[in-house]
Amino acid sequence: MSHIVAISPHLDDAAFSVGGLLAARARSGDRVTIVTCFTGNVAQPQGFALACQTDKGLGPDIDYMALRRAEDDAACAVIGADAVHLPFLEAPHRGYTSAAELFGSRRQDDGMVEPLAAALSERLAELAPSLLLGPLAIGDHVDHWVVRDALAATGLPFLLWEDWPYLRRADTRPNMEPLIRHALTDADRDARYGMCAAYASQLGFQFGGPDALARQTAEIRHENLYRP
Ligand SMILES: [Zn+2]
Numbered sequence: 010m011s012h013i014v015a016i017s018p019h020l021d022d023a024a025f026s027v028g029g030l031l032a033a034r035a036r037s038g039d040r041v042t043i044v045t046c047f048t049g050n051v052a053q054p055q056g057f058a059l060a061c062q063t064d065k066g067l068g069p070d071i072d073y074m075a076l077r078r079a080e081d082d083a084a085c086a087v088i089g090a091d092a093v094h095l096p097f098l099e100a101p102h103r104g105y106t107s108a109a110e111l112f113g114s115r116r117q118d119d120g121m122v123e124p125l126a127a128a129l130s131e132r133l134a135e136l137a138p139s140l141l142l143g144p145l146a147i148g149d150h151v152d153h154w155v156v157r158d159a160l161a162a163t164g165l166p167f168l169l170w171e172d173w174p175y176l177r178r179a180d181t182r183p184n185m186e187p188l189i190r191h192a193l194t195d196a197d198r199d200a201r202y203g204m205c206a207a208y209a210s211q212l213g214f215q216f217g218g219p220d221a222l223a224r225q226t227a228e229i230r231h232e233n234l235y236r237p
Pocket of ligand 1: 018022138151152153
């Protein structure tokens, strides 16, 4: 039995990007683990960090990260994957104060790569993946780049997925040939939709709702993996 470990920046990225491939591997009997890096809470989010929650219709009294961790547990349950939640803070809780900054250059005081690489090294020593996956960072979200750089810093071999839905918006494909082109079966697509739909708090913001997610998922033919 192989063990596929996907290193997700946020609570949704792995399912959004390679949910079909993970579902296919789980169905064929492989063990699948999704490790999500930025799942930590701050007690009382303020400013932009709070806005990232309230603009999804979730009031300040709701424990936003707890809700999203529960969504991730439900998404993983769709394919029988294990969920691991690392307690690092998302960029809006690390000094990034606008949407533009999330997709701009890394803050000089954002010393996130080193501690994340250390935490990943420790976890991956236990998990012993036979295939390790992470984000290509299409769309240039700073947290996706931090995860990609931290994976590189572990020294372990890994492959990169195309970040969805950024791939769709940016309409930019990587300027190289994928190492693996996983053709989605109907069963893969259904499982992928089921996983993605579990992240209910994100669907309006990311897709315009579950129906739009279903339509966009139906268009996907392949999930591609690249060498770093
Ligand atoms: Zn993300």
